[in-house]
Amino acid sequence: MAAAGAARGWVSLLAVATRYLNGRQSRLPRRLMAAGLVVGVLAVFYPEVVGNGQALITGLVDEDYSTQQAFILLLVKVSAVAIVFGCGTVGGAMTPTLYVGSMVGFIFSTVLTSLGMEGNHTVAYAMVGMAAFFAVAAQAPLTALVMVVEFSMSGEMIYPLLIGVVSAYGTGRLIRARSMYAASLSGSPESVVNLPMAQVHVHDLARHVVPQVAPDASLDDVSSLMLRNPGDLIFVVKKDGTYEGAIYPDDFLAVRRQMEEKGKSPPPTAGELIRAGAPVLDVGTHLTDALKLFEQTHLPAFPVVWKNTGRLDGVLYRNALFQVITEMMKRESGGDVGM
Known part of the structure; x- marks a missing residue:
């Protein structure tokens, strides 16, 4: 109370x-x-x-x-x-x-x-x-x-x-x-919360300004970016904006520990730290499909990519998706649903 x-x-x-x-x-x-x-x-x-x-x-x-x-x-x-x-x-x-x-x-x-x-x-x-x-x-x-x-x-x-x-x-x-979140999410008629859920896609919820490095960036560059963005994914992007992959904090820490245990060794570049096979969302993915993918994994966020061009659009965080769906469900049910 x-x-x-x-x-x-x-x-x-x-x-x-x-x-x-x-x-x-x-x-x-x-x-x-x-x-x-x-x-x-x-x-x-x-x-x-x-x-x-x-x-x-x-x-x-x-x-x-x-x-x-x-x-x-x-x-x-x-x-x-x-x-x-x-x-x-x-x-x-x-x-x-x-x-x-x-x-x-x-x-x-x-x-x-x-x-x-x-x-x-x-x-x-x-x-x-x-x-x-x-x-x-x-x-x-x-x-x-x-x-x-x-x-x-x-x-x-x-x-x-x-x-x-x-x-x-x-x-x-x-x-x-x-x-x-009521004021910030539904304060204007154009807010995605006020739209039917079927009309909203992950592009509308993605954060479009994300920490990113070039594929040939050094380990020190990645480490510096990790310190400035604790807990966030670091995105590896070419100069033309083409998405190469994402570096997850756990993978980065594991590599650093291995380097400390083995002593001196050639430090990997950003492109070599990319997690192979990590899921990626297309900009047109529906919210319910994104929710299913989050439920199948324990990852906190997914990259959002324009599949037709391969360019990075942004990142969708699990909490942002949950909050928006919660607000939509509350609106559609008269305010009685809490996720």
Whole structure:
């Protein structure tokens, strides 16, 4: 219940930030500059807040922060995300939402400890808070449950997580909590969410600006790009835009470990790091077909390619697909479905 109330406040904060900070289109360059300046100043003093929040979640789970440090980082992170989101420089609100949810659980655990509850239960409540908070903020309880289980790799937490997600989602329905994606996904008549599902293809959901390197790029170039885009696929593309393949983070780390174990050896080029046989989506692939492919694999994303020319169009992420299909199903069923 506490997570549901906090999630409703989080979504309201993002909506207020958008209302007051996202003004005329002609002033977009100034807003982007101001947002970058503010976040840059915050990052000088608190570099941990830069990024998608995964490092903060890991630090919280590993108990690297004291209670005071955790509260300060929460305040700074929430402020930075609200400014960036409100100005239109949206770098993503999903993983910051997971972090804020974990902080809700952390605060709840801290309160219980102050009331005399024994034992080290910080990590458990952080996981439950993360799932419950995201379930309400995204209006996607099943997605929240699966994501947190995959993140924590703790199968024994499935029952507490299930109870937390169901309770929070039910409370969110009672207090009329809205999805944080509602405004950004369905704010205009042209939004794909407002179209019939049969008319939407993966090209409409793909992210078209992606990290890419040439086939002959060095291992250091790939490593540098990996550091700037943690967790993302690195796409190998020729100068004419022809798609060659994708480098997956796990494959890259495995190659680096092998090189360290064997000692000096000729470092591979980007083209030699491509995963053979990795699935590729055509730009005209229907959403339901893409969903089936995601269900058959555990990959977080698929390249989207123009099959007729072989050129790279972008990348489709599993979470983006799930969120859009969830919103479409909710719209078609009158708002009663949560994926």
